[in-house]
Amino acid sequence: MTNLSTEMLSLITSIPFLATVEAENAPIVLSGVLLSLVVIYLASKLGAEVAKNFDFPPVLGELVAGVIVGVSALHLIIFPEGGLTSADSVIMTILQWINHLSPTNLASVFASQSEVISVLAELGVIVLLFEIGLESDLRQLKEVGYQAVVVACVGVVVPFAAGTVGLMMLFHTPAIPAIFAGAALTATSIGITSKVLSELGRLTSKEGQIIVGAAVIDDVLGIIVLAVVASLAKTGEIDVSNVIYLIVSATVFLIGSILLAGIFNKTFAAVVDTLKTRGNIVIPAFIFAFFMAFLGNAIHLEAILGAFAAGLVLDESDARNELDELVKPIADLLVPIFFVTVGARADLSVLNPAIPENRAGLLIAIFLVLVAILGKLVTGWAVFGQPEINRIAIGIGMIPRGEVGLVFAGIGSASGVLDKPLEVSIIIMVILTTFLAPPFLRIAFGNPIETPTTGENNPEPALVEKSQPIP
C-alpha cells in the first residue's frame, strides 16, 4: 500500500497537469485562506475578550475559542489529519457551494488551504518567540542561567523516568512506546506560559526568567530526547553520533547567539541607519529572525529556538524600542493563528468515556496527566539559594506542554510507534496541562503587577513595562 502510494504520488507530482489544477484552484485556495483567517480572528478576539471579562488570561480564551471552531465542535477550522476530509470542513462546504468544485479539486483546495494555515500558524509561533526574545532581558537570563538549567533538567528527568517506568509497570506497555510517551512529557510549551507571564506582567520577574529559561532548555532537551527516541524506534538502538551532534549543535547555537549579540546588534543599527526606503527597521529584523529560525530548523533543532535567539540578540540593539512597536501589530496578526489552530486541532471527543475504546486510554491518560503535573511541579523545589522564591509558581509555569507535546503526538502516531490509546492519552495530557496551567499560574502569582484594565490603549501590562527605558 505504502509503496504503491509513493509511486503514484511521485507520478502525480511530476506531471504538469497538477500545476494546471493548482493554477485554476488558486483563487479558491485564497478564498479558503481568507475565510479561515476571518474565522480565526473572530474566534480569537471573542475568546480573548470573554476570558478577559471573566478575569482569565486572554490566551486561554483563544485556545477555548479554537476548540469551539475546531474539530471538537463547529468544524470550521479543521485539517486533513485523523481521517478528516474536505466533506467534514464547513469552510470547504461553503467554498463548494460557491464554486461547484469537483471532488478532486475540492480535496486539492482543502490540502493547500490547510498547508497555508499550518505554515501561517508556524510563522505565528516564530514571531511569538521572536517577540518574547525581544522582551527577555539577556542579562537577567544570564543571572538565572544555572537555576534554569537545574529546573529544566529536573523537569525533563522526573516526568520522563516516572512516565516510562509507570507505563511499563502499571499498564504493561512495551518499552519503545513507553519511552516515547515518557519523552512526550518532557518539553514545556514556552509559548503559552510566556504569554500568560507577559499578561501577568511577570515575564521579567526572577520566577518568569527561570521558567522561560528552563522552558527553552527543556525544549532543546525534549527535542534531543525525541530525536533519540525516534531513532531508537526506527533502528532498535540509540545513534550515539546523532545524540552528540544534537547536543553540540544546540549548545553552540544558543551560546553562540548570546556571544554574537554584542557584535551583531551594532551591525544591525548601522544597517538600519543606512536604509532609506520603507521597512528600514522591520525588514532587516525579520531577515535576521527568519534566517535564525531557518538555521534552527536546518540543524535539526527547532525554528522557534532560532527565532527566540534572534529576539535575544536584537533585544540589545539600539533600535529595540522602535522595533518592539513595529513587531506588535505583526504579532497581533500572526500569533492568534497559532493559538486558535492548537485549540482547533485538539479533538476533545477522545475524552468521551461513553465510547468503550476510550476507557483504556482514559486510565493511561489520567496516569500521564498526574505524572505530567507532578513531574513538573517538583521542579520549583530544585531552585537553590533563593529562599523567598515562589517555588509553586515555577512548578506550575513548567506544566503546559502545548504545541511541543502535540509535535510528539503527531510524530509518534505518524511513525506508528504509538498505539491509539497512548496517542489519545498524550493529546489529553497536552490539552489538560495547557488548560490547567494558566489559571493556576495566575492563582500562584496573585494579582498582576500592573492592572491590565488601567487604560484601553495599553491593554498589555508587559508592553507597558517595555516602553520604559532600560536603566
Add this chain to the structure above:
Amino acid sequence: MTNLSTEMLSLITSIPFLATVEAENAPIVLSGVLLSLVVIYLASKLGAEVAKNFDFPPVLGELVAGVIVGVSALHLIIFPEGGLTSADSVIMTILQWINHLSPTNLASVFASQSEVISVLAELGVIVLLFEIGLESDLRQLKEVGYQAVVVACVGVVVPFAAGTVGLMMLFHTPAIPAIFAGAALTATSIGITSKVLSELGRLTSKEGQIIVGAAVIDDVLGIIVLAVVASLAKTGEIDVSNVIYLIVSATVFLIGSILLAGIFNKTFAAVVDTLKTRGNIVIPAFIFAFFMAFLGNAIHLEAILGAFAAGLVLDESDARNELDELVKPIADLLVPIFFVTVGARADLSVLNPAIPENRAGLLIAIFLVLVAILGKLVTGWAVFGQPEINRIAIGIGMIPRGEVGLVFAGIGSASGVLDKPLEVSIIIMVILTTFLAPPFLRIAFGNPIETPTTGENNPEPALVEKSQPIP
C-alpha cells in the same frame, strides 16, 4: 491522460498516507518558506535601496531584484509552472542537501512551499490594496468619478479593439485567441501605479485619483471581459446571464461599500472602543478587510477589489490614523513578497531572439506592446472639462499591466486558448509595460511634491501626507 491524472489525484488525496507524508515534511516546508522569505526580503531591500540611490521608485528595484532572484537568473525563487521542477530550484537543492529527501518528498515540499509563498504574495497584494484604500480619500474619488469612468472605458475599448483586430488582420490569429489577447491588454495594474504615485506623493492629486479610480474600474471591466472571453472560448457563445450577473455584482459591490461606509465606520469605532485585549484595532480591521476580500473572490470578482473597498470604508473611520500606523509594518512585511514574486515569475529568456521559435512571438510581442502603450496613452485625452490636467501623466499611469496581465496569461495558457508565441507575447507586454511605466510616470510628473529623502524616519511622502489631520 487528463482523465487518468484526475483519477489518480483523487485517489491520492483521499488516502491517509498523504497526510502522513505532509506531517513528516512539515518542518522542511517551513524551512523552505523561511529561506524563501529571507531571499525575498534581501532582494526587495537591496533592490529598493539601489533604485532609490539612482533616483528610481523603490518598487522598480523590487521588481528587478525579483527578476534577478527568479526564473530568469538565480533560480532562487521559482514556482512549479512552465515545466520547472524542484531540481531547478536552488532553495530546494539546499533543502535536499540538508535533509536528504526522496524525490517524491522533495517534489511535495516544493509544491507546498510554492503554494504558501504564492498565497503570501496574494495576501501581500490584498494588504497593499487595503492600504491604498485607506490612503484614498473617498470624497475626492467621488469628485473624479465620472472622469475615471470615461478614462477607464476608453482604456478598455481602445486596446481591446486594436489588439483583437490587429492580431486577426496582421498576424492571421484565429478569432478566439485574438479576442483573448486583446482582453489581456485591458486591465491596468493598480498595485504598481499606486505605489509609484504614493512614492511621488501624487496619490491624492487629481491625476492620481483619476488613475486609481480608472484602474479600479478597468480592473472590474477587464475581469468582466476575461470572464466573457473565457466562457466564449469554452462554449463558443457569450453567456449573457453571466455577463449581466458580473456587471451587476461588481457595481453593487463598490457602490454598496461606498454607501455603507458612513454606517460601518461608526460601528467599527464602537467595536474598537469596547475591546480590551491586544490587537483591538488591527484584528477587527483585518477581519473586515479579509472578509471583503473573500466576498470579492466569492462573487467571482477579485479579492483585491474587496480589500480596496474595505480600505475606502475604514478611511472614514475615527481610528484611521492609528490604523494607518499599525497597517504599515504589516504591509512592509507582506507587500514585498508580491512585487518580488511578480518579478521572479517573469521569464525574461522568452525575449531571447537567438532562439528561432521566439521570433514569431517577438513580432507579435512588439505589436502588443505598442498597442498596450498607445491604447492607454490616449486615455489622458478622454478627460473632459479639465484644461490644465496632466494628460500624458494620466495616460502613462494607465499603462502598467502587472499582476492582472499575468492572471490573463496564466488562465489563457492553462485553458489552452493561447498558443506559445501569443502567451509569450502577453508576458513580454506585461513585463515591458510594468518596467516602462514607473520611470516615465516619474518624468511626466516631474519632481515629487515632497522630497522623499527629507527624513529617514519618514521615507514615504504619501505617509507624511496621511499624518496631517483631515480638514
